[in-house]
Amino acid sequence: NAGVMQNPRHLVRRRGQEARLRCSPMKGHSHVYWYRQLPEEGLKFMVYLQKENIIDESGMPKERFSAEFPKEGPSILRIQQVVRGDSAAYFCASSPALYEQYFGPGTRLTVT
Amino acid sequence: KNEVEQSPQNLTAQEGEFITINCSYSVGISALHWLQQHPGGGIVSLFMLSSGKKKHGRLIATINIQEKHSSLHITASHPRDSAVYICAVRVNTGNQFYFGTGTSLTVIP
Numbered sequence: 372n373a374g375v376m377q378n379p380r381h382l383v384r385r386r387g388q389e390a391r392l393r394c395s396p397m398k399g400h401s402h403v404y405w406y407r408q409l410p411e412e413g414l415k416f417m418v419y420l421q422k423e424n425i426i427d428e429s430g431m432p433k434e435r436f437s438a439e440f441p442k443e444g445p446s447i448l449r450i451q452q453v454v455r456g457d458s459a460a461y462f463c464a465s466s467p468a469l470y471e472q473y474f475g476p477g478t479r480l481t482v483t
Numbered sequence: 484k485n486e487v488e489q490s491p492q493n494l495t496a497q498e499g500e501f502i503t504i505n506c507s508y509s510v511g512i513s514a515l516h517w518l519q520q521h522p523g524g525g526i527v528s529l530f531m532l533s534s535g536k537k538k539h540g541r542l543i544a545t546i547n548i549q550e551k552h553s554s555l556h557i558t559a560s561h562p563r564d565s566a567v568y569i570c571a572v573r574v575n576t577g578n579q580f581y582f583g584t585g586t587s588l589t590v591i592p
Contacts, residue, residue: 404580414569414582427578460524472516474526 373397375465375475376445383481390450390457392478396465403446404472405431405438408460420446453482486510489570489583496590502557504586506570509551517544517555518569520585526569529555560590 376395384390396403405417416430420440431438435453440446450457460479464472487508496502506515517529530537530544532553537544541560546553557564570583 406580406582413584414571416580416582419578429577429579462526464526471531472528474518474528476525479524 375400375463375473377461377463377475377478379478380476381479381481383483384453385483386454387452390453390480390482392448392450392461392463392480393445394448394463394465394475395445396463397467397473400465400467400473402466402468403440404464404466405446405448406462406464408462408477410459414462417448450480453480455482458482485583486581487570487572487583489568489586491586492584493587494589496560496588498561498590498592500560500590502560502564502588502590504555504568504570504588506553506555506583507551508553508570508572508581510572510581511575512551512572513575514573515546515553516571516573516580517553518571520567520569522566529568557588562590562592565589 375397378393401422403420406414407417408414418431418438419427423442435451437449458481460477462474462477464474466472490505515532519527519529532544532546541558543556567585567587569585571580573580
């Protein structure tokens with residue numbers, strides 16, 4: 372049973388471009404969480420999704436950020452018009468139930 | 484003030500020592516997680532607790548719900564235990580997770 376997969380592992384974008392981060396949950400998991408870890412800071416919750424539904428996006432910036440978890444395919448975290456402050460490691464975690472979480476390896480976004 | 488506080492922030496131990504990392508939280512929770520993050524950045528979930536105590540190999544995690552406190556213990560520490568250990572709580576009023584800033588552990592041979 373493959374673990375949570377994230378791609379790309381490293382992503383470089385120029386200011387103003389779009390970044391798309393993908394998360395494939397473990398087989399059978401219908402809950403996905405996205406977290407951001409800024410340099411020298413702790414993890415911060417961004418959004419919690421179930422298939423085709425955003426359950427809680429209270430941790431996501433109101434502008435430029437969006438997330439989806441379609442019926443088929445991976446969950447996508449999209450950042451439009453990236454700025455230097457978006458440079459961070461973005462982790463997703465998947466869960467078969469309400470409490471357990473299995474983390475992906477993360478995507479390290481660098482905005483130049 | 485952070486919802487989750489960890490101590491110590493940094494910890495250096497000799498191989499074989501018994502290690503304790505503490506976590507205090509100020510919100511009502513439905514579960515508490517201990518996570519391990521290695522220098523490469525990958526995160527592994529070590530424990531999920533809602534009460535009592537759990538043990539896995541040399542790792543032991545305890546939680547006291549009344550005191551809003553949890554501890555992670557490592558017995559017979561080894562250099563491969565060197566990592567950042569993170570405490571995370573899920574609030575009981577929704578889906579939010581709050582994370583401590585982590586304890587950076589270095590075990591010296």
